[in-house]
Amino acid sequence: MSGVAEAAGRVLLENWRGSYTVPAGGLYPHQWSWDSAFIAIGLRHLSVERAQLELDSLFSAQWADGRLPQIVFDTRKDDGYSPGAAFWRSERITGSPAASTSGLVQPPNHAMAAWLVHVSDPAQSRRRGFLERAYPRLVAWHSYLLERRGGASGLAHLVHPWESGMDNSPYWDAALADTPDRLAGDIPRPDLQHAAADQRPTNAEYSTYLGLAARYRDHDCDDRDADFPFRFEDPAFNALWARSELALADIADELGADPEPHRARAAAITVALERLWHQGMGMYTARDLVRGQLQPFRTVSGLIPLLLPTVRHADELLGTLAGEHFALGRVGLVPSHDLTAETFDPSRYWRGPSWFNTAWLLAEALHDRGEHDAAATLAHDIVASAAHHDFPEYIDPHSREPRGTRRFSWTAALALDLLHRGRASVE
Numbered sequence: 001m002s003g004v005a006e007a008a009g010r011v012l013l014e015n016w017r018g019s020y021t022v023p024a025g026g027l028y029p030h031q032w033s034w035d036s037a038f039i040a041i042g043l044r045h046l047s048v049e050r051a052q053l054e055l056d057s058l059f060s061a062q063w064a065d066g067r068l069p070q071i072v073f074d075t076r077k078d079d080g081y082s083p084g085a086a087f088w089r090s091e092r093i094t095g096s097p098a099a100s101t102s103g104l105v106q107p108p109n110h111a112m113a114a115w116l117v118h119v120s121d122p123a124q125s126r127r128r129g130f131l132e133r134a135y136p137r138l139v140a141w142h143s144y145l146l147e148r149r150g151g152a153s154g155l156a157h158l159v160h161p162w163e164s165g166m167d168n169s170p171y172w173d174a175a176l177a178d179t180p181d182r183l184a185g186d187i188p189r190p191d192l193q194h195a196a197a198d199q200r201p202t203n204a205e206y207s208t209y210l211g212l213a214a215r216y217r218d219h220d221c222d223d224r225d226a227d228f229p230f231r232f233e234d235p236a237f238n239a240l241w242a243r244s245e246l247a248l249a250d251i252a253d254e255l256g257a258d259p260e261p262h263r264a265r266a267a268a269i270t271v272a273l274e275r276l277w278h279q280g281m282g283m284y285t286a287r288d289l290v291r292g293q294l295q296p297f298r299t300v301s302g303l304i305p306l307l308l309p310t311v312r313h314a315d316e317l318l319g320t321l322a323g324e325h326f327a328l329g330r331v332g333l334v335p336s337h338d339l340t341a342e343t344f345d346p347s348r349y350w351r352g353p354s355w356f357n358t359a360w361l362l363a364e365a366l367h368d369r370g371e372h373d374a375a376a377t378l379a380h381d382i383v384a385s386a387a388h389h390d391f392p393e394y395i396d397p398h399s400r401e402p403r404g405t406r407r408f409s410w411t412a413a414l415a416l417d418l419l420h421r422g423r424a425s426v427e
């Protein structure tokens with residue numbers, strides 16, 4: 001193994017907590033849903049068993065309605081993160097699991113990860129019955145999205161910015177400003193002990209995040225609050241759902257189950273994504289279901305549909321990715337927000353900095369589309385930026401300086417994955 005792969009492995013070992021991996025020791029001391037899926041994709045190269053356990057432990061916190069929770073709390077560390085187990089009190093809600101969890105969800109990248117974990121050692125996976133265990137969990141999770149979060153549009157909707165994984169994206173600004181649910185008084189910000197305030201969401205954003213989460217919790221997280229003030233269809237969330245349906249088709253095939261319903265669902269979501277196409281922006285964007293508007297912002301979320309083989313506007317998306325707004329190959333990784341927008345901030349969380357998970361997804365998409373040079377350049381940038389800065393959470397796209405916390409698990413895992421699969425090399 002190269003020195004970089006070894007260093008990445010050390011980050012994953014350090015952040016391992018016996019049956020799952022924390023995103024980062026100080027800032028995020030619990031198990032996060034889509035982090036665990038990205039982490040399993042890298043961990044499989046170190047230990048297939050651990051990668052399986054990472055996903056199994058998330059599945060064991062599944063709710064009776066099928067949702068996979070945003071966070072599974074380590075209740076011994078509840079004071080280190082806000083909002084924690086004491087805020088959610090999930091145990092009082094019927095259908096919640098034995099573990100203490102958040103009631104929200106995160107993007108559905110889990111079936112995609114489960115399939116990649118399986119193919120890294122199919123014989124071992126079969127021996128341990130990994131996919132037999134995972135498949136019903138994943139089917140229940142996707143049914144939750146369809147039945148509780150789906151609608152006539154054919155897309156699933158989010159009820160909180162945290163559910164997008166891209167917390168303070170400009171997509172949510174107008175809706176948050178318009179939301180009556182805010183937490184008054186002191187806003188707990190333990191995160192600021194671990195990352196600079198100008199690289200994190202603001203207190204004003206946090207007061208609405210907490211107000212919305214409290215309202216959802218106080219309705220027992222049951223999704224039937226017809227007047228809920230925040231409901232969005234997000235491109236990356238739905239593209240990952242469709243991509244994961246394609247992975248479920250592969251899993252069904254492997255298990256001798258019928259793959260067709262999964263292929264049909266993936267195709268239906270891909271077609272439904274067209275309602276998020278914004279001609280003027282040249283990309284997909286989020287739709288505010290409460291106010292009925294497409295958001296006039298370019299963010300990396302709107303590029304993620306490139307993962308779908310039959311997405312209609314692939315050529316325009318490739319043009320937007322290469323053009324002045326995201327400047328592929330000319331800045332660090334892929335910025336989370338349009339480089340030319342007034343709302344762009346190179347340091348603040350999901351309003352400009354480049355993240356490793358979205359860059360990895362786009363490197364996969366470019367590779368699958370036969371754009372091998374662009375995929376290799378991006379993969380190389382992921383590995384180099386991870387290695388040079390001690391596996392940062394995100395980077396400034398212009399200066400390439402590290403931002404947020406360091407020794408971040410998915411940064412290490414995804415760099416390790418690219419090295420192991422020969423998609424990038426170390427110079």
Ligand code: 2M8
Pocket residue numbers: 023028032034035070162164165166167191
């Ligand atoms: C960030 O989100 C959490 C809330 O879930 C936070 O800001 O405290 C996001 O970057 C999210 O995508 C990520 O899953 C999480 C843990 O890495 O941190």
